[in-house]
Amino acid sequence: MKKLIAAAAALTTAVNAAALSANAMFENVPAGRIWDEEIEMFPMMENGDLVTDINGDGSFGLDDCALFYGYTHSYDTDAELAQRMDSIGDYDADGKADQLDAEHLTRFYLLQNGISARDTDNATYSDIDLVKEFTNEYHSWSSRLSDAFIEELRTQSSYLMAGYTMFREAVEDGTVSCDVNSDGVYDYTDLDYLWIFGYNSYFFMYDSVPDSEKPVIPDEINERCRELIGHFANGSDTNWFYEYAEMYCIEQNGITDQQFSEDYYDSLIEGSGKLSLAKCLKYNYSEWMPVNEYLEYNGAMFNREFTVFWEQLSAGEVELPDTNGDGVINSSDVFNAMIFKEDLQAHAAAQDSVLPVNVWKFFTENCDINGNGLSGDIHDLSILDLGYMLSGPEAEMESIYDNFNENLNAYINSLSAVSGIPAVKYSPMSIAAPEFSNVEIERSGDANGDGNVDLSDAVKIMQALANPNKYQISYAGRFNGDVCNTGDGITLGDAQEIQSRLLNS
Numbered sequence: 001m002k003k004l005i006a007a008a009a010a011l012t013t014a015v016n017a018a019a020l021s022a023n024a025m026f027e028n029v030p031a032g033r034i035w036d037e038e039i040e041m042f043p044m045m046e047n048g049d050l051v052t053d054i055n056g057d058g059s060f061g062l063d064d065c066a067l068f069y070g071y072t073h074s075y076d077t078d079a080e081l082a083q084r085m086d087s088i089g090d091y092d093a094d095g096k097a098d099q100l101d102a103e104h105l106t107r108f109y110l111l112q113n114g115i116s117a118r119d120t121d122n123a124t125y126s127d128i129d130l131v132k133e134f135t136n137e138y139h140s141w142s143s144r145l146s147d148a149f150i151e152e153l154r155t156q157s158s159y160l161m162a163g164y165t166m167f168r169e170a171v172e173d174g175t176v177s178c179d180v181n182s183d184g185v186y187d188y189t190d191l192d193y194l195w196i197f198g199y200n201s202y203f204f205m206y207d208s209v210p211d212s213e214k215p216v217i218p219d220e221i222n223e224r225c226r227e228l229i230g231h232f233a234n235g236s237d238t239n240w241f242y243e244y245a246e247m248y249c250i251e252q253n254g255i256t257d258q259q260f261s262e263d264y265y266d267s268l269i270e271g272s273g274k275l276s277l278a279k280c281l282k283y284n285y286s287e288w289m290p291v292n293e294y295l296e297y298n299g300a301m302f303n304r305e306f307t308v309f310w311e312q313l314s315a316g317e318v319e320l321p322d323t324n325g326d327g328v329i330n331s332s333d334v335f336n337a338m339i340f341k342e343d344l345q346a347h348a349a350a351q352d353s354v355l356p357v358n359v360w361k362f363f364t365e366n367c368d369i370n371g372n373g374l375s376g377d378i379h380d381l382s383i384l385d386l387g388y389m390l391s392g393p394e395a396e397m398e399s400i401y402d403n404f405n406e407n408l409n410a411y412i413n414s415l416s417a418v419s420g421i422p423a424v425k426y427s428p429m430s431i432a433a434p435e436f437s438n439v440e441i442e443r444s445g446d447a448n449g450d451g452n453v454d455l456s457d458a459v460k461i462m463q464a465l466a467n468p469n470k471y472q473i474s475y476a477g478r479f480n481g482d483v484c485n486t487g488d489g490i491t492l493g494d495a496q497e498i499q500s501r502l503l504n505s
Helices: 004-009 038-047 062-072 079-088 099-113 145-160 164-172 188-200 219-233 238-253 262-268 277-288 299-314 331-345 357-365 378-391 394-401 404-419 455-466 475-480 492-504
Strands: 131-135 140-144
Touching (some): 038 099, 062 099, 062 145, 099 145, 140 145, 164 238, 188 262, 188 277, 238 277, 262 277, 299 378, 299 455, 331 357, 331 378, 331 394, 378 455, 378 492, 455 492
């Protein structure tokens, strides 16, 4: 079994300051956002076990996706081509080639290629564009395949977070400029200005900094920020603008520990350090360019792993681990998992952690919950988090998660007093918000915004409650995830309700 302690000792958060290769930041993102059934499906498409050449021209491209989309959405299709689609297009093996199969094919294309401006131009589809006519007693209208498919392409791009290629294209062909301070380069100062603009414009839902403490940026820079973001407002994947701006800045300039420091941004623009850009970059970078296999998180794979664990736990075949060996499962075990997760993110060694030696040893040697050969990786810890939350007595779990950050900090201080290791503070951040006051609108449960309702939504809520500095939920996710006692904001009950619906569906 691999040992985390050895791996952690060899790692550093500092990376080469040299610029990265084109699209390097994009490569790891969509792969972590695929759906459960696509885990085997996409490799089979890539190696040819599943045929993706819909039109039979010898290659796979955007035309194949558009034609298959048209066929499964009732656009008139040549009979011979329709027969071919029926014979090869049942990718999910449910007995028919349908709209869901077309979604999978489009998502596979985006995973391989990203999205470009050409992909969203109707002229690209001029050779295959079909028209569907509609008539009722009042009027007639038509629907163009290119219009409908482009909208689908944008939607799936947003779900996959695959629009970075279009962002990068627009910057590099001169359509837009990220150099908002007009000094001739796009660097971390420009990114800092964009970040401040986001705070001052209330783009960020987790804004805990009073207006009086936010830096004020010059009017001309403010306007350039507005124009830059406005360009993407009508394009693909607007929700991820700031993530793409971070990716491009890292690709152009490289990144070191310096850019993960609040002091660095204060040195660029006075007072901007408190706006959390450093923390956001650090967490995002660990996802986009993972340098530690223990931190590589795959939502679709986690769904499978937790489902297996939950079924075994429900059947009495396994038990929830007792992290400190005291014979009971309680708040200490929940907090131990959270502390170790932070230690993992910080690449800490045993001597740097407030955790007792026996707890550290449990996570590094006896916590391979998913059986992948890594003890105490991010999947193991997430399984523990959700397992504790869903299987513990409701009253006890609510008491743990009520004022979670305050309770966690108190526990850390108690460990610190024994170990002599300085305690790390976890900053509280509110998840609930007044936007949830309208209780008459049905909520889907899609808390992570991937277009599906599955275990990853419950995980997202639980992680955001437990560690809101790392796991943040968008406005739409907070709205859709509020399924229990609708109107009271995101709570433990929402994660439990989503889990209950899935188990009973």
